[in-house]
Amino acid sequence: MNKMQVKTGTAETVAAALEQAIHEHRLPPGMKLGEDELADVYRVSRTIVRAALQSLAHNRLIELKRNRGAFVAQPTVAEAREVFEARALLEPRTARSAAERMTEADITALQAHIDAEHAAIDDGESGRALYLSGLFHIEIARIADQKTIADLINQLISRSSLIIALYWQRRAALCESHAHHALIEAFRDRDGDLAEELMKSHLLDLVTSLDLRSRKSVPSSLHEALRK
Amino acid sequence: MNKMQVKTGTAETVAAALEQAIHEHRLPPGMKLGEDELADVYRVSRTIVRAALQSLAHNRLIELKRNRGAFVAQPTVAEAREVFEARALLEPRTARSAAERMTEADITALQAHIDAEHAAIDDGESGRALYLSGLFHIEIARIADQKTIADLINQLISRSSLIIALYWQRRAALCESHAHHALIEAFRDRDGDLAEELMKSHLLDLVTSLDLRSRKSVPSSLHEALRK
DNA sequence: AGTGATCAGATTGTATACAATATTGTGGCT
DNA sequence: AGCCACAATATTGTATACAATCTGATCACT
Numbered sequence: 001m002n003k004m005q006v007k008t009g010t011a012e013t014v015a016a017a018l019e020q021a022i023h024e025h026r027l028p029p030g031m032k033l034g035e036d037e038l039a040d041v042y043r044v045s046r047t048i049v050r051a052a053l054q055s056l057a058h059n060r061l062i063e064l065k066r067n068r069g070a071f072v073a074q075p076t077v078a079e080a081r082e083v084f085e086a087r088a089l090l091e092p093r094t095a096r097s098a099a100e101r102m103t104e105a106d107i108t109a110l111q112a113h114i115d116a117e118h119a120a121i122d123d124g125e126s127g128r129a130l131y132l133s134g135l136f137h138i139e140i141a142r143i144a145d146q147k148t149i150a151d152l153i154n155q156l157i158s159r160s161s162l163i164i165a166l167y168w169q170r171r172a173a174l175c176e177s178h179a180h181h182a183l184i185e186a187f188r189d190r191d192g193d194l195a196e197e198l199m200k201s202h203l204l205d206l207v208t209s210l211d212l213r214s215r216k217s218v219p220s221s222l223h224e225a226l227r228k
Numbered sequence: 229m230n231k232m233q234v235k236t237g238t239a240e241t242v243a244a245a246l247e248q249a250i251h252e253h254r255l256p257p258g259m260k261l262g263e264d265e266l267a268d269v270y271r272v273s274r275t276i277v278r279a280a281l282q283s284l285a286h287n288r289l290i291e292l293k294r295n296r297g298a299f300v301a302q303p304t305v306a307e308a309r310e311v312f313e314a315r316a317l318l319e320p321r322t323a324r325s326a327a328e329r330m331t332e333a334d335i336t337a338l339q340a341h342i343d344a345e346h347a348a349i350d351d352g353e354s355g356r357a358l359y360l361s362g363l364f365h366i367e368i369a370r371i372a373d374q375k376t377i378a379d380l381i382n383q384l385i386s387r388s389s390l391i392i393a394l395y396w397q398r399r400a401a402l403c404e405s406h407a408h409h410a411l412i413e414a415f416r417d418r419d420g421d422l423a424e425e426l427m428k429s430h431l432l433d434l435v436t437s438l439d440l441r442s443r444k445s446v447p448s449s450l451h452e453a454l455r456k
Numbered sequence: 457a458g459t460g461a462t463c464a465g466a467t468t469g470t471a472t473a474c475a476a477t478a479t480t481g482t483g484g485c486t
Numbered sequence: 487a488g489c490c491a492c493a494a495t496a497t498t499g500t501a502t503a504c505a506a507t508c509t510g511a512t513c514a515c516t
Contacts, residue, residue, distance in 0.1 A: 045501045054279065058286045067468055067507050082376035089317050148310035152380055263498070273471045295477050295498060
């Protein structure tokens with residue numbers, strides 16, 4: 001493989017590990033991430049852990065409270081709406097661009113993503129399936145060859161994973177992968193118009209399949225929780 | 229004032245100082261930012277400087293090269309285009325939202341921004357004028373009451389300042405503030421359609437007023453610079 | 457018992473010491 | 487002189503020690 005050797009034990013690897021754990025819902029929203037604890041787990045010093053946490057905080061995957069520590073973020077309903085509104089502004093156009101410059105290799109890669117996604121679903125690893133479903137969108141942004149926009153979408157999808165973990169309601173697990181299939185068909189035909197339209201409605205479906213009336217998780221500050 | 233007391237000497241204050249220096253073009257693209265040097269200037273330890281630099285790197289205002297240090301970013305032509313394409317996706321719709329929920333106080337605040345901008349221009353502080361012109365856009369995003377999108381726009385405008393500093397060609401300094409005036413008029417009328425349209429063409433004007441054929445600054449690696 | 461002050465423990469914030477790496481200068485060799 | 491190896495220096499990367507702050511437990515007092 002032509003992949004660069006990635007040194008283990010760096011801030012980047014720790015951040016990546018934590019990010020994946022959050023995406024796969026192994027670290028639930030609100031959970032405290034103690035620095036000493038993480039340093040012990042990953043066998044690095046707190047310096048490294050701290051750098052990783054700062055990075056995650058910048059992407060809003062965790063919240064840093066001064067003198068209190070790091071906690072897995074708990075997006076509010078308002079935030080959830082905002083994230084999907086931002087995605088609605090960015091992703092449809094990006095899907096169009098991607099469709100227009102899609103190569104056979106790209107399509108193959110996307111298909112592989114979907115297959116992996118299905119495999120995860122079949123194995124009952126819904127957390128991992130969710131993660132892979134996010135990667136599908138990120139891959140599209142990458143194909144569109146707009147690094148800047150791809151980065152923004154990356155941030156948003158990262159947060160979306162958390163949001164979906166919080167507000168997802170079980171049913172409708174199948175319709176999503178269907179949407180991804182439909183997108184691939186549009187990509188095969190290099191149909192920019194259709195891809196843009198499909199992405200738009202896909203995102204709309206996603207939002208409406210969330211339950212944005214009640215939050216399921218434990219509120220982080222009792223302060224807000226107990227004044228009924 | 230109801231403003232919170234901001235402790236000096238924190239990573240945030242150092243990052244803010246550096247960001248402003250970059251925006252006002254006092255730190256030119258490509259300039260090396262040595263850790264010890266900065267620590268000495270701001271009277272803090274390298275720990276703090278490092279945190280600040282990481283933060284700026286995340287916003288792409290500086291580039292961190294492993295074992296080499298931090299350098300003020302030098303956006304390429306491709307990056308410049310990408311940043312403005314991203315803004316074109318986000319800002320027009322945001323301007324519409326802002327127009328729809330604009331209050332008198334908001335309009336006053338925006339007008340104050342423009343006035344300050346003009347004052348800076350009259351004083352010949354073109355760097356500061358550029359910075360304030362960016363704040364105008366950020367203020368609009370804030371008024372639209374979409375924190376997530378506002379954050380994204382904030383990042384993009386931050387980078388835009390650098391880009392404009394690099395690729396701006398002198399003429400056309402006046403048309404910009406004219407565009408801002410026109411926007412305010414639309415806001416006064418709560419005319420969402422017009423605001424969206426004006427923002428769209430304003431961003432287009434900005435891009436076309438850049439010289440994206442030749443780069444003016446010193447290239448960071450002599451390697452690429454000297455092989456004519 | 458209930459309230460509040462004070463103190464011990466734990467956790468984060470910051471500075472500094474040391475290690476790893478890159479850069480630059482020197483000297484020997486051809 | 488030109489080139490290469492190697493040492494000296496400077497700079498960044500990481501770990502750790504110490505300071506500041508928060509938590510929550512104990513205990514005196516009403």
